[in-house]
Amino acid sequence: MKNNGVKYIVNLSFEEIKLPPFEEILVLGKHSPHGKQGISKSFDLLIPNGFEIIDSDHENVDCVFVNKRILSKMPKERILKILEANVFPYVSEKEILKVDFKVKISHNIVEED
Secondary structure, eight states, rough: OTTOOOOOOHHHHHHOOOSSSSSSSEEEETOOOOHHHHHHOOOOOOOHOEEEEOOOSSSSEEEEEEEHHHHTOHHHHHHHHHHHHGGGGOTTTOOEEEEEOOOOOOOOOOOOO
């Protein structure tokens, strides 16, 4: 087979992915093409009982899916307050945002009797 001087160069890389493709928080816009019920059903199949849905009153945000591991460390009201101040202003009504939300807990003074 003649290649007529055509040279192909291919750069190839790959990596393992996890499902779902986020681990901490997913913010769902009010008019996202994927609705709350559809995403919820998908998560129930992939990671049963792994996320809690927190509804939002924000004009562009329908709800937030939060990994229950985070909820065991921080109250959902505090998480929602942080998201409302730092993430929600940047969410358009038709998108879904993945939020990396790492919680680090530290104690300054621990006393025991």
